[in-house]
Amino acid sequence: AIDPRRLWESLMETARMGGTPKGGICRLALSAADREVRDWLRDACTALGCTMTVDEVGNMFAFRPGRRNDLAPIAFGSHLDTQPTGGKFDGVLGVLAGLEVLRTLDEAGYDTNAPLLLVNWTNEEGARFAPAMLGSGVHAGVFDRAYADARQDRHGVCFGDAIDAIGYRGTAPAGSVRFGAMFELHIEQGPVLEAEGRTVGVVTGVQGMRWYEVSMTGREAHSGSTPMGLRADALLAAARLVTEVHAIALAYGPEAVGTVGSLEVTPNSPNVIPGAVRLTVDLRHPDDAVLGAMEARLQAAVRSLSPDAGLEVLSAKIWDSPAVRFDADCIAAVRSGAAAAGLPARDIISGAGHDAAYIARIAPTSMIFVPSAGGLSHNEAESTTATECAAGAQVLLNAILAYDRA
Amino acid sequence: AIDPRRLWESLMETARMGGTPKGGICRLALSAADREVRDWLRDACTALGCTMTVDEVGNMFAFRPGRRNDLAPIAFGSHLDTQPTGGKFDGVLGVLAGLEVLRTLDEAGYDTNAPLLLVNWTNEEGARFAPAMLGSGVHAGVFDRAYADARQDRHGVCFGDAIDAIGYRGTAPAGSVRFGAMFELHIEQGPVLEAEGRTVGVVTGVQGMRWYEVSMTGREAHSGSTPMGLRADALLAAARLVTEVHAIALAYGPEAVGTVGSLEVTPNSPNVIPGAVRLTVDLRHPDDAVLGAMEARLQAAVRSLSPDAGLEVLSAKIWDSPAVRFDADCIAAVRSGAAAAGLPARDIISGAGHDAAYIARIAPTSMIFVPSAGGLSHNEAESTTATECAAGAQVLLNAILAYDRA
Ligand SMILES: NC(=O)NCCC(=O)O
Ligand SMILES: NC(=O)NCCC(=O)O
Numbered sequence: 001a002i003d004p005r006r007l008w009e010s011l012m013e014t015a016r017m018g019g020t021p022k023g024g025i026c027r028l029a030l031s032a033a034d035r036e037v038r039d040w041l042r043d044a045c046t047a048l049g050c051t052m053t054v055d056e057v058g059n060m061f062a063f064r065p066g067r068r069n070d071l072a073p074i075a076f077g078s079h080l081d082t083q084p085t086g087g088k089f090d091g092v093l094g095v096l097a098g099l100e101v102l103r104t105l106d107e108a109g110y111d112t113n114a115p116l117l118l119v120n121w122t123n124e125e126g127a128r129f130a131p132a133m134l135g136s137g138v139h140a141g142v143f144d145r146a147y148a149d150a151r152q153d154r155h156g157v158c159f160g161d162a163i164d165a166i167g168y169r170g171t172a173p174a175g176s177v178r179f180g181a182m183f184e185l186h187i188e189q190g191p192v193l194e195a196e197g198r199t200v201g202v203v204t205g206v207q208g209m210r211w212y213e214v215s216m217t218g219r220e221a222h223s224g225s226t227p228m229g230l231r232a233d234a235l236l237a238a239a240r241l242v243t244e245v246h247a248i249a250l251a252y253g254p255e256a257v258g259t260v261g262s263l264e265v266t267p268n269s270p271n272v273i274p275g276a277v278r279l280t281v282d283l284r285h286p287d288d289a290v291l292g293a294m295e296a297r298l299q300a301a302v303r304s305l306s307p308d309a310g311l312e313v314l315s316a317k318i319w320d321s322p323a324v325r326f327d328a329d330c331i332a333a334v335r336s337g338a339a340a341a342g343l344p345a346r347d348i349i350s351g352a353g354h355d356a357a358y359i360a361r362i363a364p365t366s367m368i369f370v371p372s373a374g375g376l377s378h379n380e381a382e383s384t385t386a387t388e389c390a391a392g393a394q395v396l397l398n399a400i401l402a403y404d405r406a
Numbered sequence: 407a408i409d410p411r412r413l414w415e416s417l418m419e420t421a422r423m424g425g426t427p428k429g430g431i432c433r434l435a436l437s438a439a440d441r442e443v444r445d446w447l448r449d450a451c452t453a454l455g456c457t458m459t460v461d462e463v464g465n466m467f468a469f470r471p472g473r474r475n476d477l478a479p480i481a482f483g484s485h486l487d488t489q490p491t492g493g494k495f496d497g498v499l500g501v502l503a504g505l506e507v508l509r510t511l512d513e514a515g516y517d518t519n520a521p522l523l524l525v526n527w528t529n530e531e532g533a534r535f536a537p538a539m540l541g542s543g544v545h546a547g548v549f550d551r552a553y554a555d556a557r558q559d560r561h562g563v564c565f566g567d568a569i570d571a572i573g574y575r576g577t578a579p580a581g582s583v584r585f586g587a588m589f590e591l592h593i594e595q596g597p598v599l600e601a602e603g604r605t606v607g608v609v610t611g612v613q614g615m616r617w618y619e620v621s622m623t624g625r626e627a628h629s630g631s632t633p634m635g636l637r638a639d640a641l642l643a644a645a646r647l648v649t650e651v652h653a654i655a656l657a658y659g660p661e662a663v664g665t666v667g668s669l670e671v672t673p674n675s676p677n678v679i680p681g682a683v684r685l686t687v688d689l690r691h692p693d694d695a696v697l698g699a700m701e702a703r704l705q706a707a708v709r710s711l712s713p714d715a716g717l718e719v720l721s722a723k724i725w726d727s728p729a730v731r732f733d734a735d736c737i738a739a740v741r742s743g744a745a746a747a748g749l750p751a752r753d754i755i756s757g758a759g760h761d762a763a764y765i766a767r768i769a770p771t772s773m774i775f776v777p778s779a780g781g782l783s784h785n786e787a788e789s790t791t792a793t794e795c796a797a798g799a800q801v802l803l804n805a806i807l808a809y810d811r812a
């Protein structure tokens with residue numbers, strides 16, 4: 001049995017790395033705070049005698065030998081990067097619960113049949129470098145290393161330079177660290193488990209998600225002396241698109257969601273009609289066909305804005321992660337793991353993207369969810385109790401051992 | 407007669423201070439580029455034997471004695487700060503044409519009756535520190551020094567610290583440098599003169615203008631796992647307000663304008679529902695009563711957004727500059743100055759705010775406009791020809807001499 005208190009202490013200790021006054025974490029991928037928590041994880045794993053491998057996009061793999069090293073390792077983990085207004089659990093829980101699994105086995109002197117592999121995937125959030133799930137995506141062959149290196153943050157800093165700067169460019173070629181299956185524990189980030197009073201979500205899949213970058217180019221002009229009819233106002237066009245994204249989500253039923261999360265105005269001065277706006281659109285639905293229809297309506301909206309006097313509106317799809325169904329054996333291992341722990345569970349589809357969604361393309365994979373208070377995530381007030389965190393870690397251990405036995 | 411070529415050379419020489427690749431100027435108030443052009447102006451004025459006085463908010467006054475130093479000086483000038491995407495003429499023309507007036511008189515050995523005073527007003531644009539016309543506003547007693555010092559830019563830097571940093575905190579108390587009248591030459595920044603083929607606008611007044619800062623506070627949450635009905639999306643509320651500001655301007659006739667020029671999103675991440683937005687609203691109309699009606703409708707829109715689930719929308723009026731009518735004698739001096747130069751002129755009301763609008767509260771004041779190609783301003787492509795600039799400077803000289811004689 002895992003040690004709830006040790007797990008919680010690890011969560012609280014690392015939460016200081018990038019910790020915010022409001023009790024959250026701002027630990028953007030490849031920032032100084034990310035380096036700090038990576039160093040901490042490396043030291044914690046090597047202290048257990050694990051071998052740490054870092055690949056060329058910064059994914060970290062802690063290897064614990066098994067009794068039969070001819071078997072492919074069983075992987076588990078998640079990510080240590082956060083949103084700018086991130087909470088203390090999103091991603092972090094999956095990695096530190098994985099560490100708790102290793103510590104528990106170590107203490108018990110338990111050797112699994114297959115080797116184990118604790119993973120910290122680079123830049124899962126996509127907050128600093130779009131798209132999300134970049135490290136796991138490179139590992140799974142969805143993106144190549146050159147594509148990853150070229151991603152830029154808002155200030156024009158490249159992923160490749162940022163990884164060199166924090167010293168986490170490893171030598172292992174991307175995708176070279178092999179494993180036979182992966183389990184990822186994560187907070188739900190939605191309201192379902194809490195509303196139903198269940199502690200564990202047996203995640204059977206992930207909905208489809210697509211990101212678009214839209215740029216509107218108008219004409220800067222004086223706010224006081226330029227008649228309304230002579231304007232090409234990029235922000236007015238952007239505002240119309242924001243309301244249209246909302247309308248699209250409402251039009252495709254309760255499972256559809258649509259969000260404009262980032263928007264930047266140039267030159268951003270009170271008395272200048274905005275000459276340019278860049279924004280991102282995030283559309284999601286569990287059914288890829290419905291998502292396709294939502295995308296078509298978005299594109300129609302983009303086209304309908306362009307003919308406005310002097311305005312040019314361009315959109316590019318920057319991310320397309322199709323709906324995923326997880327592996328039946330891995331799902332069964334999680335379900336039995338929850339039952340063994342005597343925890344109330346239900347099947348659930350993830351609304352958020354996860355590294356597991358890409359890893360499912362190359363290995364049997366599934367996920368475990370624990371509740372998020374108020375369904376809140378990507379928010380400094382994100383909250384999951386110590387008991388729920390411990391329950392998740394216990395189910396993770398149970399699932400790994402069940403899979404290892406089978 | 408002024409020297410068109412010397413004037414143009416001054417314009418082009420100083421345009422390099424903060425010059426942009428697209429041929430504009432980014433010379434925000436109290437920036438390093440602002441210091442550079444201020445030093446240049448100080449040296450140019452002292453080379454003519456003028457005495458330079460700087461007041462405690464950085465307004466610069468170059469004094470040229472007259473034959474009768476018991477008379478109050480005649481002031482003229484404008485501002486050297488620009489928008490982030492500023493052109494080469496907005497403000498700069500008024501200061502450098504004033505310098506050209508001094509140089510012309512010097513060369514001709516002409517002594518006016520009253521002393522002359524060339525002025526560079528601090529932070530006219532309001533782009534870095536809202537509100538606009540801050541230096542002239544302090545001089546005219548509209549704002550006090552403490553208010554000016556406390557203004558903050560987007561990065562939280564105070565006006566007071568910024569002025570100390572560039573070394574332009576003078577010793578003269580604000581408002582202590584007195585003068586008997588002021589003339590300001592400026593580009594029109596609108597389409598009227600060009601459309602009618604006239605070179606000179608005899609500016610009879612300035613329309614009313616008000617700025618508001620609106621903040622929307624919602625709740626950060628995950629874009630993928632938060633159902634549409636559980637969101638408090640600050641950007642969606644902001645988008646509705648942007649389209650409403652546009653509708654308000656259209657509803658109050660062809661003279662009304664309304665603009666959201668700056669807008670900032672927090673945390674600004676593609677997969678986070680925006681938790682907070684701050685934006686500015688700029689409403690203008692030549693008739694203060696109509697402007698009051700526009701404001702009432704804006705406030706109603708702000709109120710109607712608040713009841714949205716969990717959203718708080720607050721607005722504050724941060725600037726209120728009522729409509730201004732300039733002094734009849736100063737207007738007559740400009741009109742006669744244009745006639746003496748044989749230039750086609752027309753009366754015009756300014757759509758933009760100017761330092762002259764505040765100075766009109768304490769001294770007889772008027773303005774001269776020259777055309778802006780395509781009505782374009784606050785844009786790096788802002789364009790006024792060398793001939794038009796020279797025409798404006800000549801009318802400025804003529805108007806000063808006419809006023810001095812009368
Ligand atoms: N779990 C999580 O927040 N992942 C980020 C990718 C997404 O936007 O869903
Ligand atoms: N002339 C000018 O652009 N002034 C800035 C103040 C305003 O917004 O009108």
